[in-house]
Amino acid sequence: MNNTQNPFALSDDLIYLNHAAVSPWPLGTAETVKRFAEENARLGASNYLQWMDTERQLRDNLAWLINAPSADDIAIQKSTSEALSAIAHGLEWQAGQNVVFLKQEFPSNRVVWQSLERYGVTARMIDPGPGQEPEAALLAACDKNTRLISVSSVQYASGLRMDLLRIGEYANKNNVLFCVDAIQSLGALAFDVAEVGADFVVADGHKWMLGPEGVALLYTDKRIREQLTLHQFGWHMLETAGDFDALATDPASSGRRFECGSPNMLGIHALNSSLSLIREIGLERISADILRNTDLLVQLISDHPRLELISSADPERRSGIVTFKVRGGDQEKIYRELMQRQVICAARGGGIRFSPHFYTGQRKLIDALQILDRVITNKTD
Structure with missing residues (x-):
């Protein structure tokens, strides 16, 4: 039986937001x-x-x-x-x-x-x-x-x-x-x-x-x-x-x-x-957790003065994918800098795509937005 308590062994220094591309395997x-x-x-x-x-x-x-x-x-x-x-x-x-x-x-x-x-x-x-x-x-x-x-x-x-x-x-x-x-x-x-x-x-x-x-x-x-x-x-x-x-x-x-x-x-x-x-685990729980993460990302992006949501803001249209762009920014360059800082994401649809799964902690999402903020304001860690 798979270990549902701790099913992943991702490196702690990664913020993995790229499940819409290639997912990491569960430990099992x-x-x-x-x-x-x-x-x-x-x-x-x-x-x-x-x-x-x-x-x-x-x-x-x-x-x-x-x-x-x-x-x-x-x-x-x-x-x-x-x-x-x-x-x-x-x-x-x-x-x-x-x-x-x-x-x-x-x-x-x-x-x-x-x-x-x-x-x-x-x-x-x-x-x-x-x-x-x-x-x-x-x-x-x-x-x-x-x-x-x-x-x-x-x-x-x-x-x-x-x-x-x-x-x-x-x-x-x-x-x-x-x-x-x-x-x-x-x-x-x-x-x-x-x-x-x-x-x-x-x-x-x-x-x-x-x-x-x-x-x-x-x-x-x-x-x-x-x-x-x-x-x-x-x-x-x-x-x-x-x-x-x-x-x-x-x-x-x-x-x-x-x-x-x-x-x-x-x-x-x-x-x-x-x-x-x-x-x-059950799809009902997995879906609920994914959409909860999506909701948080949409809120954080919508509240940020430099970010523009590309994905739909309609809750009925949401999935595990949230795509946005940085106003006045070089999207490709920002994407590369996020990757260098271990925020694993993708450049898609003219912007940057985040795609967390059910196990992605909301603290990771908040951290990702803080790193993004430092990238676009040219702040160093």
């Missing part, structure tokens, strides 16, 4: 990886059947995380980009159809749809006007030729929490497919795939899920799964996987049909450990 996850490596060094794959049990546990944990009907709906991928590519190039497109997404999306959720233009598909990249809700802009761009809407649950640069229910309701009523990139919310905020009405959900595990890079979730609705043309083939994606003498080539009916080759067992063990911790 690091210990899991060490045990796995030591076992492999001593015993090789003697316990492979147990490793497969861990793989099944990970599918169960991922299904729990999005409230999927079944673990069979889950495919384990290498990245969000790989999962999106399986969707985009698995669907059968007709020339003249279009896919709608926001200009503000992370590149992975733009370039994959733009790659469809070779098939005569229009990639409608929407830039909402001043004061226009992004959901309204997306839906206004849809027409009878719209095949799919793709959106992030939380926008990576601004931290804007999208109204997925509104988009999903429109999509389902209008026979439009709905794809959600949930990498900036899974592990931080509650997500219910049935409530949202998403046909596809994708997310890598190295951000709010507190896992390693290289292990990602692909959810496909059972009604649509077999409509996706496969472009990668191998033993693991077969219905008869494990029966190496079988000559049948039928793909698995489950999400495993998108997993062509041998699984990343090291990454699977790590992500499963991290998700087990999240499940043990």
Whole structure:
């Protein structure tokens, strides 16, 4: 069992506010990886059947995380980009159809749809006007030729929490497919795939899920799964996987049909450990703690005369991300100085992005703002 009392071993001199980029592993996850490596060094794959049990546990944990009907709906991928590519190039497109997404999306959720233009598909990249809700802009761009809407649950640069229910309701009523990139919310905020009405959900595990890079979730609705043309083939994606003498080539009916080759067992063990911790603590508590940290950051930034909030001030739109800029300041230079002073953050959206997790103490947030104040007023420690 993971140690929920002190689950992290971050260096005391760090103020780690970069979970929207790459999260540190919980202590239990690091210990899991060490045990796995030591076992492999001593015993090789003697316990492979147990490793497969861990793989099944990970599918169960991922299904729990999005409230999927079944673990069979889950495919384990290498990245969000790989999962999106399986969707985009698995669907059968007709020339003249279009896919709608926001200009503000992370590149992975733009370039994959733009790659469809070779098939005569229009990639409608929407830039909402001043004061226009992004959901309204997306839906206004849809027409009878719209095949799919793709959106992030939380926008990576601004931290804007999208109204997925509104988009999903429109999509389902209008026979439009709905794809959600949930990498900036899974592990931080509650997500219910049935409530949202998403046909596809994708997310890598190295951000709010507190896992390693290289292990990602692909959810496909059972009604649509077999409509996706496969472009990668191998033993693991077969219905008869494990029966190496079988000559049948039928793909698995489950999400495993998108997993062509041998699984990343090291990454699977790590992500499963991290998700087990999240499940043990509970998403309700985790979300409450994250949003409490967000509320404090918004207050501190709004009260500072030199800082301008880029993220939404609307509590309903908040996530774990708070982005701001320094009025009259060189944002890139200030970001670099914060990093040098061990405030680990990111330069995004024309400003500086802070993204604390549930375990980030509020004292750390106050300290980060005090360091920022010294940076912008050119004070030395």
